[in-house]
Amino acid sequence: MPSEAEAAGSVRAAVACQLRQAIVSGRYRAGQRLPERELCSVTGAARSSVREALRQLEAEGLVTIIPHRGPVVRPLPLEEARQTYAARALLEGHVGRLCAQHRTTAQLAALDAAMDAMEVAAKTFDGPGVIDANAAFYAAMTAGAGNAVIAGMLKSIHNRLALLRFSSVQWPGRVAQSMAENQAILAAIRAGDADAAEAACIHHIEASAAIALVILAARHGQDEAVPLQGKKP
Template sequence: MSTMNLQIPRQAATLRLLVEDRLRTAIASGHFKPGQRLIERELCEQIGVGRTSVREALRQLEAEGLVITIPHRGPEVSSITYEEARQLYEVRALLEGFAGRGFAEHGSDEAIEELRLAVERFATAALGEDRAELVAAKTRFYAVLMNGAGNTFVKQSLTMLHNRITLLRVTSMTQTGRLANSVAEIREIFEAIKTRSGDRAEAACKRHIEMAAHVALAVLAKAEPGETHNGKA
């Protein structure tokens, strides 16, 4: 197992939310893999918090689909099938295309600048080897994109899909050439939004998801029946 540091400050006011975020990031970065048991006692020791905080965080991650509780075994990281992934990417492409168009046509100049900074952060993270930072940077990009679209219900739907697709993110981005292409694709999204081109922004968002889906689904298709993979879009 890797030596990822999961410790968080004891003085944090929103302890449960921080534990949730730390566990979510650990799953997204591949520190905890699909099918791996999440033992409360070990998590308490790794994160440095009490069992109540860990239990509440696991309950929230289970609601998001990242964790599943197996009878007589306990919680473990969820797996995702080829067909589930295909459907998730299909819906996500539609919603993110809509979000990109909305951002281009209605987003504020301040939001566009925020998006530029998020793109640059991701591009910088792509040059390093810190998977947790890569996940955090891509998550930030999507958060700015969803906020800029200005549609609460699209944001809620995409947040749910992003939480579920977390199980695939590292795999797709660690495939040869995918990371560089991903950076180029989100730069294209930004340029389209910056120039206020709704059509171009929608097409760029859809293309980004379709390319990520192509890579992730190809990996899943190679798996033996019953086997699953972990990764990032």
């Protein structure tokens, strides 16, 4: 039987997961207040568990707790987004390289399954399904890389960029483009071509960043996004 502390931790993790998904899906928008009473009603959890979950999401960069106002969904600053995408490109490029070098039949099967799920979701215009399948693809690739430190760093990065995923997948033509990019990554990994896998991963993240930064720049009232590498002159 789990201890009282373990049970409380399990509830906190479940509440954090539920709230994280609500933020990622766009149910709660950037800058929107998150009243504890409402969150208790939505999650069915006690206020103490909700507060612990909010502190966890604050550490992940999804929520900020403002004195005398309470928790709100944290808006992602444009420059922070640019830097985060640049870091993601470097890390996931290396993940692609490692996965190509150490690929196994089981890992290739997991990547194939994720691509199949993404194609099904795309055909039915299921945006959240596309996001989930894409996440499964990168989770399989990260597992194949076999580097737990990089996996932890990427988890933090993905959480910070979560608010942009749902908007990006709605960009005209982006789903088809993303699928083609993932197919190129998978082909390179299957062939054991580490250089090509790394380059394909970096290209995919830079393409995603270009769209996400345009969307974010518009939210900030700017005409164009800051380029992924380097600032505007």
